[in-house]
Amino acid sequence: xxxxSIWFFLVALLLTGYVVLDGFDLGAGVLYPFVAxxxxxxxxxxxxxxxxxxxxxxxxxxxxxxxxxxxxMVYAMTFSGFYxxxxxxxxxxxxxxxxxxxxxxxxxxxxxxDGAFFLGSLAPAILVxxxxxxxxxxxxxxxxxxxxxxFLQLLNPYSLLVAVTGLFLIVTHGAAWLALxxxxxxxxxxxxxxxxxxxxxAVLAVATSAATILTVSxxxxxxxxxxLGWFFLVVLALALLYTIxxxxxxxxxxxxxxxxxxxxxxxxxxxxxxxxxxxxxxxxTPPDTSLTVTNSASGRLTLQVMLVIAIIGLPPALLYTAYxxxxxxxxxxxxxxxx
Amino acid sequence: MLSRIQFAFxxxxxxxxxxxxxxLALMVVFSERRYFKSGIPADKAASNFWIKLFTxxxxxxxxxxxxxxxxxxxxxxxxxxxxxxxxxAPLAAEGLLAFFLESTFLGVLLFGRKKVxxxxxxVSAWLVLIGALLSAVWILIANSWQQTPAGxxxxxxxxxxxxxxxxxxxxxxxxxYVHTVVACVIAGCFVVASICAWYLxxxxxxxxxxxxLVTALVVGLLASAAMPIIGHWHALxxxxxxxxxxxAFENLTTTRKNAPLYLFGWVNGDGGTTxxxxxSGLSLLLGLNPDHExxxxxxxxxxxxxxxxxxxxxxxxxxxxxxxxxxxxxxxLIMHVLKRLENARWLLWLLVVCFxxxxxxxxxxxxxxxxxxxxxxxxxxxxxSDGVSPVVSAGExxxxxxxFGLIYLVLFIAWLRIFLGIIRKGPEDVxxxxxxxxxxxxxxxxxxxx
Numbered sequence: 001x002x003x004x005s006i007w008f009f010l011v012a013l014l015l016t017g018y019v020v021l022d023g024f025d026l027g028a029g030v031l032y033p034f035v036a037x038x039x040x041x042x043x044x045x046x047x048x049x050x051x052x053x054x055x056x057x058x059x060x061x062x063x064x065x066x067x068x069x070x071x072x073m074v075y076a077m078t079f080s081g082f083y084x085x086x087x088x089x090x091x092x093x094x095x096x097x098x099x100x101x102x103x104x105x106x107x108x109x110x111x112x113x114d115g116a117f118f119l120g121s122l123a124p125a126i127l128v129x130x131x132x133x134x135x136x137x138x139x140x141x142x143x144x145x146x147x148x149x150x151f152l153q154l155l156n157p158y159s160l161l162v163a164v165t166g167l168f169l170i171v172t173h174g175a176a177w178l179a180l181x182x183x184x185x186x187x188x189x190x191x192x193x194x195x196x197x198x199x200x201x202a203v204l205a206v207a208t209s210a211a212t213i214l215t216v217s218x219x220x221x222x223x224x225x226x227x228l229g230w231f232f233l234v235v236l237a238l239a240l241l242y243t244i245x246x247x248x249x250x251x252x253x254x255x256x257x258x259x260x261x262x263x264x265x266x267x268x269x270x271x272x273x274x275x276x277x278x279x280x281x282x283x284x285t286p287p288d289t290s291l292t293v294t295n296s297a298s299g300r301l302t303l304q305v306m307l308v309i310a311i312i313g314l315p316p317a318l319l320y321t322a323y324x325x326x327x328x329x330x331x332x333x334x335x336x337x338x339x
Numbered sequence: 340m341l342s343r344i345q346f347a348f349x350x351x352x353x354x355x356x357x358x359x360x361x362x363l364a365l366m367v368v369f370s371e372r373r374y375f376k377s378g379i380p381a382d383k384a385a386s387n388f389w390i391k392l393f394t395x396x397x398x399x400x401x402x403x404x405x406x407x408x409x410x411x412x413x414x415x416x417x418x419x420x421x422x423x424x425x426x427x428a429p430l431a432a433e434g435l436l437a438f439f440l441e442s443t444f445l446g447v448l449l450f451g452r453k454k455v456x457x458x459x460x461x462v463s464a465w466l467v468l469i470g471a472l473l474s475a476v477w478i479l480i481a482n483s484w485q486q487t488p489a490g491x492x493x494x495x496x497x498x499x500x501x502x503x504x505x506x507x508x509x510x511x512x513x514x515x516y517v518h519t520v521v522a523c524v525i526a527g528c529f530v531v532a533s534i535c536a537w538y539l540x541x542x543x544x545x546x547x548x549x550x551x552l553v554t555a556l557v558v559g560l561l562a563s564a565a566m567p568i569i570g571h572w573h574a575l576x577x578x579x580x581x582x583x584x585x586x587a588f589e590n591l592t593t594t595r596k597n598a599p600l601y602l603f604g605w606v607n608g609d610g611g612t613t614x615x616x617x618x619s620g621l622s623l624l625l626g627l628n629p630d631h632e633x634x635x636x637x638x639x640x641x642x643x644x645x646x647x648x649x650x651x652x653x654x655x656x657x658x659x660x661x662x663x664x665x666x667x668x669x670x671x672l673i674m675h676v677l678k679r680l681e682n683a684r685w686l687l688w689l690l691v692v693c694f695x696x697x698x699x700x701x702x703x704x705x706x707x708x709x710x711x712x713x714x715x716x717x718x719x720x721x722x723x724s725d726g727v728s729p730v731v732s733a734g735e736x737x738x739x740x741x742x743f744g745l746i747y748l749v750l751f752i753a754w755l756r757i758f759l760g761i762i763r764k765g766p767e768d769v770x771x772x773x774x775x776x777x778x779x780x781x782x783x784x785x786x787x788x789x
């Protein structure tokens with residue numbers, strides 16, 4: 001496997017890590033106004049993600065940075081082409097970060113911060129899927145690798161379908177997290193939401209698959225024509241069955257949370273295999289303008305150095321991330337929600 | 340031009356919160372060390388107080404930092420294409436090697452007081468500080484490379500990395516790093532001193548304030564006093580590698596011996612300077628010899644020169660402020676040694692109101708170094724005007740600029756209210772803290788949380 005291909009899957013891995021990890025706290029933020037009714041319940045929701053959300057967002061910083069370093073053409077094309085969408089994600093993340101830290105210190109603005117937390121979670125949760133949908137479908141671009149469409153063209157039916165599917169998966173994942181971390185009424189509501197949103201997601205996922213096969217046959221052919229594609233399809237099927245099975249059991253919250261995490265990983269794997277070796281396919285313009293792992297990669301030495309940095313940096317990061325999750329394991333009680 | 344304004348505004352804003360949080364991270368380590376050694380509740384309350392202020396500020400630093408990383412792709416697409424091979428790597432490394440560390444252990448500081456041992460908590464404070472200092476390494480490598488590019492070759496109109504070490508340790512990195520981090524320490528010390536001086540004026544938390552004030556004054560004086568030396572080191576490097584910028588700092592129009600050093604001045608319409616200067620001062624500083632020849636703006640055509648007035652004024656304001664800091668810190672420390680500081684209310688008030696000045700100085704330094712590099716975005720290689728995103732329209736940037744302005748304004752007001760609120764409340768009362776701990780140590784009654 002070439003160095004460029006290794007980096008394609010490493011960037012995909014970092015971004016998938018972001019969706020798995022920040023996904024549950026974004027999902028929890030989207031559910032926040034619906035599941036948490038009392039002040040104590042709200043505090044439990046915020047405290048359950050309090051120690052970890054910041055570390056989770058670093059996956060986006062690392063994934064974005066790795067994309068910038070390894071595939072600058074892709075970074076430049078997508079970020080400038082999806083300008084307003086990226087900015088909305090950014091505003092969402094800013095508002096959310098600040099509302100989480102400030103809410104506790106600032107009772108008089110509590111409604112403002114609650115609203116900011118909800119909207120700041122919702123915007124990235126939808127738009128990440130929308131961006132992915134466009135990247136799978138392909139976007140119009142010129143020879144310089146610049147986007148030639150408009151903002152509204154990004155909101156095409158296929159991408160919106162992927163966006164809504166992604167949103168419901170993220171919300172399911174968030175509900176699974178809250179079910180894992182909470183007790184009492186809040187727990188009961190989280191379990192309820194987990195079930196509803198999971199089945200909506202399942203229906204949407206079938207629709208997305210059908211739409212992909214019908215309208216983006218390049219991607220579905222790639223997946224069905226490659227062993228790695230079949231591998232992720234099998235993982236997806238097992239993950240879905242496992243999630244459904246664990247959701248019916250009482251007290252299997254951790255397992256159902258791992259089930260939704262595995263579902264995200266499998267879907268991301270399928271999307272990556274579906275696009276490879278293209279990263280951003282061109283649409284409606286000559287196919288040779290597509291950004292591929294070879295024509296958009298940065299210099300060889302950069303990729304080598306970055307690989308060394310990733311090998312040095314990632315394992316300890318995973319290790320102490322795991323340690324912190326372990327430290328904060330178990331149910332969050334309103335009484336020990338401490339800032 | 341709009342993208343420049345947006346970038347300058349969002350970085351400048353980010354650069355208010357970063358120095359405060361680096362300075363406060365240092366204070367957190369100091370106070371946590373004290374608690375780790377003494378174990379007395381008052382020290383724990385003090386440490387908790389600094390942690391609260393630190394995390395509140397850090398939150399804005401994180402949120403506004405993400406803007407910067409995204410901005411390269413969104414607003415500076417052609418720049419990203421040109422430098423991605425080199426500039427992207429430190430940004431990724433910053434995430435992988437610094438932010439993971441910093442943010443993970445910040446979680447421990449925020450929520451882990453009861454969950455982890457005292458020793459582990461103390462180590463976490465250190466790891467957060469180390470993470471912050473490491474992230475500064477990577478981001479300043481990236482910035483320094485724009486100023487003094489090294490370890491690259493141009494292939495197909497793009498800069499490609501040829502030597503990692505040469506690019507990372509490019510000529511301006513070391514002086515820039517020390518200069519920036521020490522500046523952040525000064526800013527942190529002034530913020531701490533301001534808070535403590537206010538408590539002393541109001542006769543509240545006097546014991547706590549005295550302790551922290553001494554730390555801030557000693558560290559602040561050391562850092563301020565070191566600054567002229569560090570700044571000089573940095574200036575020598577600028578004169579060698581970016582002579583046009585050096586010339587713009589002093590508005591030296593022609594290459595000459597006996598170049599003057601301005602204490603303050605104004606760039607006239609005809610390009611000359613009116614102001615008070617030390618004859619041959621610049622030649623002396625840069626070459627230890629009045630006959631040392633200093634390169635002037637005339638070594639490049641007018642199109643390759645930076646805006647003189649802005650560069651000159653920001654540079655001189657930074658230097659003037661940095662000498663003021665030494666004076667204030669020294670005076671306060673002498674008065675403290677003479678045991679007269681707490682009665683000198685005017686001096687305490689001076690400390691209270693001084694805290695924005697280092698932040699202004701830091702931003703001025705940043706303006707001087709970035710504007711002084713213009714018209715280049717990468718010195719000598721790529722013009723700023725060639726770096727912007729071709730597809731992002733002025734209307735789109737206007738929209739986001741307006742939204743940034745609005746959101747950042749709201750954040751600033753909120754941050755200020757909360758920051759001042761924490762200060763008004765002060766460190767926890769030790770008796771109340773112990774009682775609260777005793778209460779929470781008892782098993783929660785059944786059915787709690789329902």
